Amino acid sequence: MAEEKGKITPQVEDFPQWYQDVVREGDLAEAAKVVKGCMVIKPHGYAIWEKIQADLDRRFKETGHKNAYFPLLIPMSFLNKEAQHVEGFAPEVAVVTHAGGKALPEGEQYAIRPTSETIIGHFFSKWIDSYRDLPLLINQWANVMRWEVHTRLFLRTTEFLWQEGHTAHADHDEAYEEVLRILDLYGDFAQNVMAMPVIRGIKTESEKFAGAVQTMSIEAMMRDGKALQAGTSHDLGQNFGVAFDVKFQNEEGREDYVWQTSWGVSTRLIGGLIMTHSDDTGLILPPKLAPVQAVIVPIFRKAHEKEKVLPAAAGLRDELKAAGVAVELDDREGKRPGEKYYEWERKGVPIRIELGPRDIESGEAMTKLRIADGKVKMPIATLAQDLGGVLDGFQDFLLERAVKFREDNTVTIDSWDDFTDVFKDGESRFAWCHWDGTAQTEAAIKEETKVTIRCIPLDGQGPDPEPGKCIKTGKPSARRVLFARAY
RNA sequence: CGGGGCGUAGCGCAGCCUGGUAGCGCGCCAGCUUUGGGAGCUGGAUGUCGAAGGUUCAAAUCCUUUCGCCCCGACCA
Structure with a gap:
């Protein structure tokens, strides 16, 4: 390891x-x-x-x-x-x-x-x-x-x-x-x-x-x-x-x-x-907290290409900056574009903009979202005004994905067998279960499974209150509470 | 506190059993060729071998002591 x-x-x-x-x-x-x-x-x-x-x-x-x-x-x-x-x-x-x-x-x-x-x-x-x-x-x-x-x-x-x-x-x-x-x-x-x-x-x-x-x-x-x-x-x-x-x-x-x-x-x-x-490629940051929201990677081979690309990249950087985007131009020498891609991906930068002779020629830059597989061409001229929407969409996507992940991993459980099954082998999910309200039962469940009550939800934060029976003792319960393994 | 493991170049490690004066990969520096998804070649720099003591002509290697770190358990949120 x-x-x-x-x-x-x-x-x-x-x-x-x-x-x-x-x-x-x-x-x-x-x-x-x-x-x-x-x-x-x-x-x-x-x-x-x-x-x-x-x-x-x-x-x-x-x-x-x-x-x-x-x-x-x-x-x-x-x-x-x-x-x-x-x-x-x-x-x-x-x-x-x-x-x-x-x-x-x-x-x-x-x-x-x-x-x-x-x-x-x-x-x-x-x-x-x-x-x-x-x-x-x-x-x-x-x-x-x-x-x-x-x-x-x-x-x-x-x-x-x-x-x-x-x-x-x-x-x-x-x-x-x-x-x-x-x-x-x-x-x-x-x-x-x-x-x-x-x-x-x-x-x-x-x-x-x-x-x-x-x-x-x-x-x-x-x-x-x-x-x-x-x-x-x-x-x-x-x-x-x-x-x-x-x-x-x-x-x-x-x-x-x-x-x-x-x-x-x-x-x-x-x-x-x-x-x-984050994922197996590394960090993913929501745009609202990303110190660098967009990175520009200039691409060139010959000296005359460099002379064209670098000023264009610097100009684009200034435009984006003026539009309120936290942008960085990665003009480090001695590192090839591929290496820079990997580095910025691991640092969680939401969007990468690749700018080379072809792009300047065509007026469209190749862009890569940290959460997407493929690359997308975007017009350079309107990039500064378009990027805000892209970043907003990125932010929304992360929230939606996280909400969906939580929904997919949240269960409602009514039997002790199901409970131990959900939490077997150190696994965890969010489980809404009835609890008799006593510290003894809470401690017994923790002792046996290492699973704890994370909270008793405020109204609207979990299932609506409905009476039931404690998952462990069968005693009366007024509402379900949230169980999970915790950090 | 109980059990196990590890300290050697910036990082990751080999060498230790069988003692002979320090090695590999990555990184770093220089140069050239490269540059649209982790570059290649050539050259170079970097070590109180965790610490102290002992054995020996000679210790990273053997012995003793000691310090530190990691993992599992315990404890804790």
């Missing part, structure tokens, strides 16, 4: 290896190796993250949130203030025990943030006095660290990049609206920007965030049938408000604790992007 350069293992042969190969060949990231569990996000991978950031950041601001930044280090005592929170995160926290050349006394040690509810809670308590200070809507773009045993590039790394929203409200209804608003924002982003369809739902008690009253998530299906939790939005109730004494005076003049929410998406989204669209 070599890290053989240039080779992409077929999906059906070895999916995890395929994933690693696509990340490497797409030049997205590599394992840092010198720092356990961490990765280096390479320029092409980081450019995707920047596009994700830009779109989300705009959406956060449009919904009234403001960016801020809090310290990387959190006093250990802060983490300990919320009982469930510390229980959930303590095992995976890295702690600073030495600084300034000296060992720090235990009471002065710091955790490297695994998430920032605690330190933000501390500052919220200083900033909030009155209902007039609410709602307080803050977002932070940051890195966090969780000491995980098993790491995989983008999907689970020790250090990762994310955004974490933290809001405080005067009552629970308003906080809950915020939780839903953000879940919807994430869902819309996943669907319309990433072309990754998701199911919005509520996490079970055992899967919810440590310290939350309720956790909601968006769940996406990867091409191996497994589920990826792609974003979460938490209703924190007054748990952190009480723990950090975030009190305010309400309109009636009485003191109350604030109602908080927190929510986040991370560089894991890039892993989801890869496992939703």
Whole structure:
């Protein structure tokens, strides 16, 4: 299973290896190796993250949130203030025990943030006095660290990049609206920007965030049938408000604790992007997130051809750029066109434009869509105005294909035999099944099959509620929930 | 923590059993010929053989210790 350069293992042969190969060949990231569990996000991978950031950041601001930044280090005592929170995160926290050349006394040690509810809670308590200070809507773009045993590039790394929203409200209804608003924002982003369809739902008690009253998530299906939790939005109730004494005076003049929410998406989204669209040739990027949407490969043999082709290619590049297309002219010398084709395909560029003497002569350039088998001639003169539509069509195609894949791999199951059959040998699909609602049954199913409840769907996100019998125990169930193996 | 495996050029590996002073493929550099789907030829550069100690005239190779990494299980999301 070599890290053989240039080779992409077929999906059906070895999916995890395929994933690693696509990340490497797409030049997205590599394992840092010198720092356990961490990765280096390479320029092409980081450019995707920047596009994700830009779109989300705009959406956060449009919904009234403001960016801020809090310290990387959190006093250990802060983490300990919320009982469930510390229980959930303590095992995976890295702690600073030495600084300034000296060992720090235990009471002065710091955790490297695994998430920032605690330190933000501390500052919220200083900033909030009155209902007039609410709602307080803050977002932070940051890195966090969780000491995980098993790491995989983008999907689970020790250090990762994310955004974490933290809001405080005067009552629970308003906080809950915020939780839903953000879940919807994430869902819309996943669907319309990433072309990754998701199911919005509520996490079970055992899967919810440590310290939350309720956790909601968006769940996406990867091409191996497994589920990826792609974003979460938490209703924190007054748990952190009480723990950090975030009190305010309400309109009636009485003191109350604030109602908080927190929510986040991370560089894991890039892993989801890869496992939703890419194929055995390598990365495929939706145009809305592709750092390079179109690449021009000039073709020439003789010097006099080069003199004609290169200026024409540069002119076309400038035209496309002016039309708002993220275009790159690959005029590197010493590489032949064929090699360039392969390279840009592995990097997921949606469309390639081949420009040679013949094309200039005929006024039509040869174009190749990353998702199509054949090449298509397009008039050079109108390429700049035509390309937008082509890219939109590409974006739509990816979403439709992903939706269809998910539909084809979603089942409704009513017997335990069928359940174990669907999930045999490590396979996975999305399965809508009845569940008796108890943590014991959930744990028993997980123990026996490693399959988990991904979420209890919100209205319209799954089958309509209808009573039935639990797939495992036969006890009454009010509605079907989503089962799958998960990343 | 239990089981297994691996550290030799930038990457992937051979050499180790049977000790004799470093090799292959890819990549890189130069030149020429090439260029519409991964180019060919010629020449060239690159190594504390993971580390420390020992045996020996001589250690990548044998012995001891040690560090690191990977896989399976366990644990975790």
